[in-house]
Amino acid sequence: MKLETERDPDGGWYDRFVQLVDDQGHVVEEFGKNPTLNELREAERRHSTRINLWQQGLVCDECGNQINERFSARQDGHLLCWDCATSSESHEQGGLRINADPTKSVLSESKLHKKSLCDYVINVATGCRHGCKFCYVPSTPAVDNRDEMLDDRADVDDPQQDWGDYLLYRDDLPERVQRGLEETDFQNWKTTDRGRGIVMLSSGTDCYQDRRAAQITRGCVHELIEHDIPTRILTRSPNVTRDIDLFKQANGSLTVGSSIPSFDTSLISVLEPNAPPPMARWEALNELFKAGVPRFVSFSPTYPTMGREDIHEALSWFSAIDPEVVFHEPINPRGINFEMCIEALEDEGLESEADEFRKLQRQGKWVDYALDQIEMVRDVATHFENITIHTWPGRDLIEATNGTQQRKFKQMRRQISPEPFAE
Template structure:
């Protein structure tokens, strides 16, 4: 079984005690809990926000001791600490747990894994597959996110055991494989991601695609249309969309990765959106394109507007973004109700940007 990696990270066992953590990802209509099968991720995506979270940022001593990490952010992609005991400990916890969080956005779903890739390699896949089975046994809805659904296909028996309680998705930022290899280092190619996800859809499992983060090198409506039409071939139940966030050390690492891999066009476009107004225009333009094209091709799109983008918008633009932020996602998984309102009208100011 291919794991999609070209470089092997430093590995160890993770001493983390927490199992299920409440999550703010219900604001994105994803989940109410997260469960991570490892700390660190072998894909090493430069834009990843995880190294700046407490799970990595506050555990420097542990990372140094376990895998000789000096800087959790700079060395992201070079280390993985696996949580091999998660399935056993999870079953014990669920057998005793009497309350369960279920928000309107999260629907009580457990997200595996949003701080690492659930199927980045066979070891992570073994942990994840057992975890999926246990959650299914306890009738807990589970959302799996992976850039390696091809590997996940080798574990369909686990998904079968949890059928009706599990959905699987993948991330697709662009169809430019040179850009993907520059920014996502060791992750499988986009074509492989879509092929693997389509196998799950053909087998009758609910699926989703995270169209994120779309790069500013997608600089025309036609390019975005090509991207959307391609991801639609995987037959996902929902296509989430999010532009890249230009703040934080991970954004500078993304710019550097593009330059270091001689992807000059992408590097130039990323460097331009360091400017807040340029980032605002790019983000609004991409959101508008995805909404327009989703409507045109009858695709189940759902926008994820950034809170900072809303904070620097005003009037009709802010209201448009806020309506998306508050709108239910069009995904039937976990008995989610269908959106009660149509897609909000794109303001004239944003529509002129998207021409």
């Protein structure tokens, strides 16, 4: 399917009627004049197709120039050419500063193959509305080295402290992914032993955190499926179920997972202030289970407040949705993000929980905690026939151990996730 436009003889250059036609030229849907980006993207989902918005006769709502290359949209959803989009000021929506993301990269090579997650990542935005206090993303070069851009585009003073308050969308990413894949020499496609050529959405933001992000994600995933590329989706949002129809078209070459570090809502609401509750995430995984979509769980980062009973409860819920794998990592006390976790707990009056987190900052205490929790999770998992734990101990944890324990951790780091979807 494609778009066709027809100028209104009584209007100006940018005054055009837009309609969607099938391969036989039959009109499938009429949009009237100047449809919004939301209307066009939702039509893709409604008709289970991809609509390339480049060079289709669509015009910028501000200057009237035709949309031939990069584009974004205003707050009201009307399309903007790239010149107009990059000159516009950010706007606030529910306390969130929003703008267009000028990032040029489309498909980025990733070191997450070390965790057996992927070889490439696609991020549909910079920033994330969830605002998880423990999130390491703002300290990575992809965000931390772009202070000037973030200040210019979204008035960001500190990428880490402001995490959860800014979101820059990549609205034209599906079009750029399509072009990039069409020009890709797949003989040179990076495929490591543990990454297995997988593309993951998203490592730096939640790709289903709202409808606009979900629309970008759907277009990208559609293109990846068209090119038979193994795809991993990781999200905290129940919005992921909106695309079950698309996931089923992947014929098993795609897996969808959710991050559920705990089912303790009092902790989750403090440490992940704007994220959906853990049970809503589980219910989304259950919908995927019933639809036959391959799924996994990211049991990460688990908290020092969690004992054997808490871990057993979590794995019981995971077992009910029959995941292909459960990725696990205990929380790491490095960085300002860990300090933000402690401050958030204290601000909410959770003093005993804050003390448990604070203890991990003592010399050697984190190592003991991490060792105990990794062993506990793996031991509890043996009580469930359908739970396989994939643990990735960090290098600092390995260096803090020796002998049999160190050899065991090194072996864990070399293991490949048992998921069959990328084979």
